[in-house]
Amino acid sequence: MATETAPPTTPTPEGVEAASRYVQPDVDVPALTALLDGKYAEVRSLVRANLAEHADILVQAETLSRDEFRERVKEVVVEMATTGQTGMGFPEEYGGGGDIGASIAAFETLAYGDLSVLVKVGVQFGLFGGAILQLGTREHHDAYLADLIAGRLMGCFAMTETGHGSNVQALGTVATYDVATQEFVITTHGEQARKDYIGNAARHADVAVVFAQLEVGGVSEGVHAFVVPIREGGSPCAGVRIEDDGEKMGLNGVDNGRLWFDGVRVPRTALLNRFADVTPAGVYESPIENPNRRFFTMLGTLVQGRVCVGGAGINAAKVALTIATKYAVRRRQFEASSDEQEELLLDYGLHQRRLFPLLARTYALHFAQEVVAGQLHDVFSGISDDEHSRRELESRAAGTKALGTWHATRTIQECREACGGAGYLSINRFAALKADTDVFTTFEGDNHVLLQLVAKGLLTDYSSEFSDLDQFGMVRFVAGLAVETVIERTNVHKLLERVKDLLPGGDEWDQAAGLLDSDYQLAMLRFREEHMLAGVARRLKRGIDQKMNPGVVFSRVQDHVIAAARAHVERLVLEAFVDKARSLPDGDLKVTLNLLCDLHGLSTIEADRAWFMEHGRLTVPRSKAISREIAGLCRKIRPLAEDLVDAFDVPVEMLRAPDLIGD
Numbered sequence: 065m066a067t068e069t070a071p072p073t074t075p076t077p078e079g080v081e082a083a084s085r086y087v088q089p090d091v092d093v094p095a096l097t098a099l100l101d102g103k104y105a106e107v108r109s110l111v112r113a114n115l116a117e118h119a120d121i122l123v124q125a126e127t128l129s130r131d132e133f134r135e136r137v138k139e140v141v142v143e144m145a146t147t148g149q150t151g152m153g154f155p156e157e158y159g160g161g162g163d164i165g166a167s168i169a170a171f172e173t174l175a176y177g178d179l180s181v182l183v184k185v186g187v188q189f190g191l192f193g194g195a196i197l198q199l200g201t202r203e204h205h206d207a208y209l210a211d212l213i214a215g216r217l218m219g220c221f222a223m224t225e226t227g228h229g230s231n232v233q234a235l236g237t238v239a240t241y242d243v244a245t246q247e248f249v250i251t252t253h254g255e256q257a258r259k260d261y262i263g264n265a266a267r268h269a270d271v272a273v274v275f276a277q278l279e280v281g282g283v284s285e286g287v288h289a290f291v292v293p294i295r296e297g298g299s300p301c302a303g304v305r306i307e308d309d310g311e312k313m314g315l316n317g318v319d320n321g322r323l324w325f326d327g328v329r330v331p332r333t334a335l336l337n338r339f340a341d342v343t344p345a346g347v348y349e350s351p352i353e354n355p356n357r358r359f360f361t362m363l364g365t366l367v368q369g370r371v372c373v374g375g376a377g378i379n380a381a382k383v384a385l386t387i388a389t390k391y392a393v394r395r396r397q398f399e400a401s402s403d404e405q406e407e408l409l410l411d412y413g414l415h416q417r418r419l420f421p422l423l424a425r426t427y428a429l430h431f432a433q434e435v436v437a438g439q440l441h442d443v444f445s446g447i448s449d450d451e452h453s454r455r456e457l458e459s460r461a462a463g464t465k466a467l468g469t470w471h472a473t474r475t476i477q478e479c480r481e482a483c484g485g486a487g488y489l490s491i492n493r494f495a496a497l498k499a500d501t502d503v504f505t506t507f508e509g510d511n512h513v514l515l516q517l518v519a520k521g522l523l524t525d526y527s528s529e530f531s532d533l534d535q536f537g538m539v540r541f542v543a544g545l546a547v548e549t550v551i552e553r554t555n556v557h558k559l560l561e562r563v564k565d566l567l568p569g570g571d572e573w574d575q576a577a578g579l580l581d582s583d584y585q586l587a588m589l590r591f592r593e594e595h596m597l598a599g600v601a602r603r604l605k606r607g608i609d610q611k612m613n614p615g616v617v618f619s620r621v622q623d624h625v626i627a628a629a630r631a632h633v634e635r636l637v638l639e640a641f642v643d644k645a646r647s648l649p650d651g652d653l654k655v656t657l658n659l660l661c662d663l664h665g666l667s668t669i670e671a672d673r674a675w676f677m678e679h680g681r682l683t684v685p686r687s688k689a690i691s692r693e694i695a696g697l698c699r700k701i702r703p704l705a706e707d708l709v710d711a712f713d714v715p716v717e718m719l720r721a722p723d724l725i726g727d
């Protein structure tokens with residue numbers, strides 16, 4: 065960021081003068097917390113208070129048996145429901161809060177605590193409740209919402225099967241309409257079609273939203289969702305078989321299980337019929353003619369889960385960073401700069417280099433998450449509910465979820481190591497954080513599969529054909545366009561042109577601009593995105609021109625596709641951070657955020673410096689200058705570090721780690 069306090073890259077006389085002008089900012093921690101909490105500060109406070117009240121669950125996760133712990137988790141979830149915390153996204157007439165943005169804020173904040181509680185809340189209110197709300201109509205809302213919001217009716221979301229997780233269109237469970245009785249008959253065809261990993265299924269759910277291939281009059285109409293009772297009085301309903309998935313790597317307070325259906329009959333009204341219905345006489349009707357588009361429209365309404373998990377990953381990373389940073393300003397190891405006493409860990413350049421880019425990225429992802437949560441709120445509250453906004457939201461949710469959850473995995477591991485042997489003790493939180501967040505990269509969509517969705521949106525510009533296209537269709541679609549058209553459609557090109565106008569040096573903008581100019585950092589990320597997208601489009605086109613099978617073409621280009629999608633999301637994340645920092649009035653808070661934003665921008669470029677050098681946008685001296693700049697930024701952040709993690713305001717009860725964090 066170009067700030068009056070930031071020195072330029074090379075120590076020119078002006079640079080020395082600017083460096084001497086740098087005044088270390090004072091971090092007003094409550095003000096920074098208020099900025100991070102944003103418009104839902106009150107909701108976040110409520111959740112923090114609830115977490116503190118139930119802090120004993122962190123200990124119980126280690127001391128209770130699995131069965132006891134599952135019961136305890138359920139108890140806490142239901143108690144939290146009574147505070148309104150878990151129902152904020154539902155309509156007020158059923159006891160909800162009527163505010164989708166608030167429900168995301170509540171969920172994210174819950175990730176400061178035990179993650180089995182978080183995931184059980186996600187399953188009950190997000191997945192099960194979300195499916196009833198989004199895919200059902202008035203009759204379903206009246207029948208289920210009030211009870212499920214209050215936690216009186218527990219349910220599950222049974223989509224995944226052993227044979228198919230990512231490819232939902234290939235599910236094997238079948239729901240056949242029986243016109244004689246006006247019922248659907250649900251059947252599991254073979255072991256690969258059994259429902260698997262389903263949260264709440266092994267023990268607590270009485271009802272399942274089951275995704276199955278709908279067959280009417282011998283015609284398959286694709287995947288639809290049905291409300292199916294699975295348990296009564298604690299025992300499986302007739303025709304339903306339930307099995308426990310058993311011990312997992314983490315999240316053992318959640319009862320994941322398997323389900324089989326053997327000709328289970330449910331009434332015609334069990335079909336969640338917002339997007340399609342079957343008349344009593346057995347006629348299939350839907351306002352969305354194209355089956356692919358219908359399917360993606362249905363799934364699109366469930367995007368909230370993805371936004372939630374991304375935010376939860378980012379907040380779990382905050383817990384790890386808080387503990388590791390607090391430890392590093394207390395723990396001493398080896399004499400270094402003084403003979404009198406050993407050095408604090410955080411005074412080592414290496415420790416700063418390990419933790420601060422992750423801290424900066426956490427801030428960046430936080431603000432990127434704020435953008436996507438805002439978009440979700442706007443789309444689902446009808447504020448900007450057009451087709452293009454929906455597709456854009458889906459893409460952004462997928463990308464932020466992927467980057468946010470990968471970031472959690474990486475950050476938690478680095479922080480664990482940064483605490484040495486102490487990091488390995490369960491009381492210090494990392495054992496649970498690692499085990500419980502690991503699967504965030506897989507559920508609510510495998511991250512690599514999600515990035516392919518991002519790429520599809522980019523390459524087709526969420527065109528009207530977007531929802532109709534499968535992978536092959538997408539390849540053909542892109543191959544049919546000129547490469548320039550693909551680039552034109554993405555808008556990256558225009559953004560890059562605009563930035564080139566802003567930066568000095570014309571085509572040499574990358575050489576002339578100051579490293580701490582956020583326009584330079586953004587231009588670098590835009591260049592990478594544009595270049596990668598053009599490369600993908602060119603390769604897809606070439607493959608089709610050579611009459612190769614579209615599937616083979618896509619498979620060969622797939623790593624390039626993923627890289628382009630990632631480059632796109634990285635750009636969005638940096639943009640969100642830059643926008644936030646620019647929006648602040650001059651003052652210490654802005655200076656502080658600018659330091660973090662620069663660190664994030666430059667670290668992102670540094671992480672891919674080989675690519676930038678390969679593509680002629682980074683010289684060797686400049687690449688080295690970036691590394692020097694990063695080290696300088698780390699030194700400036702060092703005195704602010706504890707304040708920067710305190711601003712996350714993780715309740716002290718959630719940190720545990722009494723020997724690591726001090727009083």
Ligand SMILES: Cc1cc2nc3c(=O)[nH]c(=O)nc-3n(C[C@H](O)[C@H](O)[C@H](O)COP(=O)(O)OP(=O)(O)OC[C@H]3O[C@@H](n4cnc5c(N)ncnc54)[C@H](O)[C@@H]3O)c2cc1C
Pocket residue numbers: 187191221222223224226227228229230231260261262263312315320503506507508509510511512513
């Ligand atoms: C703890 C837990 C809780 C869960 N809760 C629920 C729940 O409540 N309800 C529910 O319905 N589901 C649930 N799931 C299921 C979860 O959503 C799926 O596991 C997830 O969608 C991934 O599907 P999969 O396991 O079949 O993996 P796969 O789709 O088989 O993926 C395996 C690997 O193959 C790769 N891959 C897949 N397709 C491609 C491709 N086209 N190109 C390149 N690589 C590819 C993936 O990147 C991944 O690395 C849960 C899972 C777990 C572990």
